[in-house]
Amino acid sequence: MSILNTLLALAPIITVFFLLVILKLSAKVSMAAAYVVTALLALLFWQASPAVVAAATVNGIIVSLTILYIVFGAILMLNTLKESGAIHSIRQGFMDISPDRRVQMIIVAWLFGSLVEGSSGFGTPSAVGAPLLLALGFPAMASVMSVLIIQSTPVSFGAVGTPLLVGVWSGISNKEDVTAAIAPQTVEQYLLQITGNVGLLHALVGFLIPLILCGMLTRFYGEKRSFAEGLKAWKFAIFAGIAFTVPYYLVARFMGPEFPSLVGGFIGLLLVVPAAKRGWFVPKETFDFPPRERWESRWAGIFDGKHMDDDDTPSFSVFRAFSPYIIVIGLLILTRVIQPLKAFLTGDMTTITLANLFGTPITSKVQFGYSPGTILILVAIACIFIFKMDINRFKRGWGDAGKTLISAAPALFLAVPMVQVFINSQSGDMSAAGALPAMPMVLAQSAAHWFSGVWPNISPAIGALGAFIAGSNTISNMMFSYFQFSTAQQIGLNTDLSSFVVALQAIGGAAGNMISVHNVVAAAAVVGLLNREGEIIRQTLIPMSYYILQAGFIGQALITGNIIWWGVAIAFPLIFFGIMSLTGKKA
Incomplete structure (x- = not known):
């Protein structure tokens, strides 16, 4: 690939990053500009068919609607719990476990969020976890940052293994060269090998995510603005990291891709919550946010306010107040596990299909019955009976949810179509001289050409790029798994080692969810936080960078067996925490 092709393929990403992250413009303005740039490049330089650009745009709008449907359900659930008074009991229940905000965040975001990710995926942890943290008294910005950071380790096995079972599988199946290269293994056996490697790499990188969460919380939302203050919770954070990642890895290695995140989250909660109640590993000094009147205005969303702390609301038992979330998890698991x-929920009778839009191969499917949004809405309605709510209060919550949805819609209606055009930007006639593959593949091929000698270090970044663009680990794996396998073959890796390269793709694809624009927009919307997307991405870029760099170092060490790379992999977290501890004020 020529340098010009590569630079042009980078243009949409540079546009988003420059306008959103550097100039701090809103997502809707940034994504509008990025959409125009992407569409013009696809039409004029890539020579993509106008029908394909139109179909990709329409498909993006439809995908936006499905995301907004989930967002609406999550906001309705939050508003219903608030209007019923159950929020107060939930908040008190978590305060009874521990008043330390670092501990609360680890339990809600890392463990509960991983459980939700394992059952549903597709952004649901943000839709459920961010409002719950908000209800506990976290600033809206801190809530969104926390749930986005955990969109890493559990994601590869989210939605009962969809990123691997659908994403990686669709990339490597029905390929004659793959079948020949991995023989006598079958593709099914090779996928299980990849699954075990994904579990191992995520565990080795991800067990430190709770500690990074603590540091990020105190660095950006503590009185002292100190990363080091978060590290004082290192015993509890590492305990929580290991409590999740050990069962997670064992399930991935010996059972397959369906249940690692589910089992890891469940066992983690069983171990960590009782330990926190007993004060095991909990830091002696309790961390809390500054008083609300000293919060920076940019921390707060439209839902922030003292109404979250009111004491005159009805009182329920913690189990009864939390029961809607238990029902949501139960229904998510049932609808994903009972085949x-x-x-039925994903079949023709319950699926709206718009096939071959404008005569192109692009097809849109909407499955409202299978959507987490439907479950959230149904459980919110059930709350009327669970909490014996006044119907007018429920109607008020419904109206507030609708107003927030309208505010969030413009950014998503621009972000997702831009992504779809980017992904579908291949030349109309691929047999013609000078025909170009889609922009993401141009970038991947250029990276393979320039960095083949250290490809395991680069492989996670390709996965992250795909997820940043598409907002989905599954789609990133669909786009790049076969490419990663082919690159591994070209640089002379055998079947066992090539499975690590494909695994690194899945690792990066999971980490990229932390900075995906439409993930950020959706997560911010459920807590009423709008036009702060760039600042959120600037924060989540820090743990995302740690994740893909450390995964690359460990992957390079495992593949080459070089002791120097193992030294780098051991030293890098120490360097990362050391540098971050020097930022802000000293604890």
């Missing part, structure tokens, strides 16, 4: 029920 006849899943087949």
Whole structure:
């Protein structure tokens, strides 16, 4: 690939980053500009068919609607719990476990969020976890940052293994060269090998995510603005990291891709919550946010306010107040695990399909019955009976949810179509001289050409790029798994080692969710935080960079067996925490 092709393929990403992150413009302005740039490049330079650009745009709008549907359900759930008074009991229940905000964040975001990710995926942890942290008294910005950072380790096995079972599988199946290269293994056996490697790499990188969470919380939202203050919770954070990642890895290695995040989250909660109640590993000094009147205005969303702390609301038992979330998790698991029920909810009778839009191969599908949004809305309605709510209060919550949805819609209606055009930007006639593959593949091929000697270090970045663009680990794996396998073959890696390269793709694809624009927009919307997307991405870029760099170092060490790379992999977290501890004020 020529340098010009590469630079032009980078242009949409540079546009987003420059306008959103550097100039701090709103997502809707930044994504509008990025959409125009992407569409013009696709039409004029890539020679993509106008029908394909139109179909990709329409498909993006439809995908935006499905995301907004989930956002609406999450906001409705939050508003219903608030209007019923259950929020107060939930908040008190978590305060009874521990008043330390670092501990609360680890339990809600890392463990509960991983459990939700394992059952549903596709942004649901943000839709459920961010409002819950907000209800506990976290600033809206801190809530969004926390749930986005955990969109890493559990993501590869989210939605009962979809990123691997659908994403990686669709990339490597039905490929004659793959079948020949991995023989006598079958593709199914090779996928299980990749699954075990994904679990291992995520565990080795991800067990430190709770500690990074603590540091990020105190650095950006503590009175002292000190990363080091978060590290004082290192015993509890590492305990929580290991409590999740050990069962997670064992399930991935010996059982397959469906249940690692589910089992890891569940066992983690069983171990960590009782330990926190007993004060095991909990830091002696309790961390809390500054008084609300000293919060920076940019921390708060439209839902922030003293109404979250009111004491005159009805009082329920913690179990009864939390029961809607238990029902949501239960229904998510049932609809994903019981195959006849899943087949019905995803079948032709319950799926709206718009096939071959404008005569192109692009097809849109909407599955409202299978959507987490439907479950959230149904459980919110059930709250009327669970909490014996006044119907007028429920209607008020419904109206407030609708108003927030309208505010969030413009950014998503621009972000997702831009992504779809980017992904579908291949030349109309691929047999013609000078025909170009889609922009993401141009970038991947250029990276393979320039960095083949250290490809394991680069492989996670390609996965992250795909997820940043598409907002989905599954789609990133669809786009790049076969490319990663082919690159591994070209640089002379055998079957066992090539499975690590494909695994690194999945690792990076998971980490990229932390900075995906439409993930950020959706997560911010559920807590009423708008036009702060750039600042959120600037924060989540820090743990995302740690994740893909450390995964690359460990992957390079495992593949080459070089002791120097193992030294780098051991030293890098120490360097990372050391540098971050020097930022802000000293604790």
